[in-house]
Amino acid sequence: MKFGYGKLFIGYGILLMILFQGCQDTINIPTDPDNDLTSIPYNPVLYQPIIPVGFPAMEQPAENLMTNAGIQLGRKLFYDPILSVDSSVSCASCHLPELSFTDGLSRSQGVNGTTARGAMSLLDAGFHNIRFFWDGRAATLEEQAHLPVEDPIEMGEMWPEVEAKLKAHPTYPSDFRKAFGIESKTMINKDLATKAIAQFERSIVSSGKSRYDRFVRGEIFLEDNEYTGYLMYFNFDQSLPDAQCGHCHNAPLFGGEDFLNNGLQASPDLISFADKGLGMVTGNISDNGKFKVPSLRNIALTAPFMHTGQFATLEEVIEHYDSGGLDSPNKSSLLQPLHLTESQKSDLLAFILTLTDTTILTNPDYQNPF
Numbered sequence: 001m002k003f004g005y006g007k008l009f010i011g012y013g014i015l016l017m018i019l020f021q022g023c024q025d026t027i028n029i030p031t032d033p034d035n036d037l038t039s040i041p042y043n044p045v046l047y048q049p050i051i052p053v054g055f056p057a058m059e060q061p062a063e064n065l066m067t068n069a070g071i072q073l074g075r076k077l078f079y080d081p082i083l084s085v086d087s088s089v090s091c092a093s094c095h096l097p098e099l100s101f102t103d104g105l106s107r108s109q110g111v112n113g114t115t116a117r118g119a120m121s122l123l124d125a126g127f128h129n130i131r132f133f134w135d136g137r138a139a140t141l142e143e144q145a146h147l148p149v150e151d152p153i154e155m156g157e158m159w160p161e162v163e164a165k166l167k168a169h170p171t172y173p174s175d176f177r178k179a180f181g182i183e184s185k186t187m188i189n190k191d192l193a194t195k196a197i198a199q200f201e202r203s204i205v206s207s208g209k210s211r212y213d214r215f216v217r218g219e220i221f222l223e224d225n226e227y228t229g230y231l232m233y234f235n236f237d238q239s240l241p242d243a244q245c246g247h248c249h250n251a252p253l254f255g256g257e258d259f260l261n262n263g264l265q266a267s268p269d270l271i272s273f274a275d276k277g278l279g280m281v282t283g284n285i286s287d288n289g290k291f292k293v294p295s296l297r298n299i300a301l302t303a304p305f306m307h308t309g310q311f312a313t314l315e316e317v318i319e320h321y322d323s324g325g326l327d328s329p330n331k332s333s334l335l336q337p338l339h340l341t342e343s344q345k346s347d348l349l350a351f352i353l354t355l356t357d358t359t360i361l362t363n364p365d366y367q368n369p370f
């Protein structure tokens with residue numbers, strides 16, 4: 001008997017839930033006076049990123065200029081796991097400030113398994129105006145920020161669901177009002193959310209306090225081994241081998257400006273690359289096997305290395321370049337055996353370690369706001 005009633009209750013429960021959800025769907029949100037946000041002041045204050053001496057100006061899209069409120073909203077969204085299907089993963093799960101916005105893994109862990117490539121640092125991303133992702137499949141930071149949410153491995157959510165969660169949230173509607181001047185909760189949408197995230201990302205800028213930057217400004221000398229590495233990196237001394245690095249990871253950004261093949265995958269032709277990289281996006285076979293040249297700023301903090309995460313240490317990376325890499329028809333001609341001595345390899349390593357900027361790791365403006 002008892003069991004029978006129990007079943008009946010569950011039956012009624014489910015029926016009620018269905019009815020309730022049915023009602024929720026039919027509520028006409030736009031007529032709800034609770035949606036009105038106009039009583040919240042909208043006074044946007046434009047934000048100018050503090051850019052180190054020698055850096056280029058940051059180009060901000062005219063339709064998404066940075067404001068204090070926009071950056072604050074973007075930072076909250078960046079750290080908020082409600083962007084994922086089960087509230088377990090935020091952007092910051094794979095882009096941790098203490099690892100220069102990477103995650104220390106060769107492949108990232110999302111809501112549903114492991115990503116195909118390793119996470120990328122976001123430091124100075126606002127200067128990398130070429131394209132985003134290892135294969136360049138997003139043209140802008142705004143466009144990029146749309147993709148992780150609906151990526152089945154990374155966050156596994158759908159934007160309409162995220163929009164509903166943000167509209168119903170106790171504080172986000174007023175944050176969106178302050179950032180974008182929207183008049184009603186119903187105006188919250190994915191385009192504003194991704195604009196805010198992009199603003200936050202553009203605020204993540206090198207501080208100019210790395211040993212390299214202080215050396216370039218004439219504030220400090222480098223150690224002898226760092227200086228020898230510097231000369232080889234940029235080929236500034238013809239009596240030393242040209243390590244070629246500066247041709248692709250050039251100052252002041254040290255990367256983010258090109259897509260090239262640095263000999264990670266052997267391929268007899270242009271079509272047999274296991275990961276086609278840029279070629280998948282452009283459809284041009286001469287782009288197959290080319291990947292974004294990442295910045296080497298803070299490279300000491302972002303192991304393991306390459307889109308594959310195949311090198312655990314920078315020593316292994318330098319061995320790779322010293323060997324000239326694996327052959328394929330579009331391997332860059334700059335990848336040739338370097339014949340560096342052991343001490344030259346360690347000088348080169350000492351130099352790239354001068355690119356470490358620890359201030360951004362602890363900058364309170366980039367930390368979790370919750």
Ligand code: HEC
Nearest residue numbers: 090091094108109110115117118119120132133134148154
């Ligand atoms: C599950 C881990 C994971 C999550 C969650 C994640 N990312 Fe990423 N991110 C990655 C990986 C992996 C890549 C490289 C993927 C590729 O190139 O195929 C990447 C690349 C990027 C890039 C490209 C950087 C460049 O220089 O080209 C940006 C920007 C970025 N992510 C921002 C975000 C934002 C914003 C969010 C949240 C909306 C987010 N990521 C969520 C793992 C993640």
Ligand code: HEC
Nearest residue numbers: 243244245248260262291292293294305306307321332334
């Ligand atoms: C032909 C251009 C080119 C040259 C020359 C070059 N690189 Fe790279 N570098 C790249 C590309 C492209 C990648 C990304 C490859 C990938 O993951 O598919 C990369 C990746 C790296 C990475 C890993 C970055 C990360 O975020 O995982 C390091 C470290 C690095 N290079 C250091 C160097 C050093 C040191 C030199 C000089 C010895 C050098 N590179 C020379 C193009 C180049």
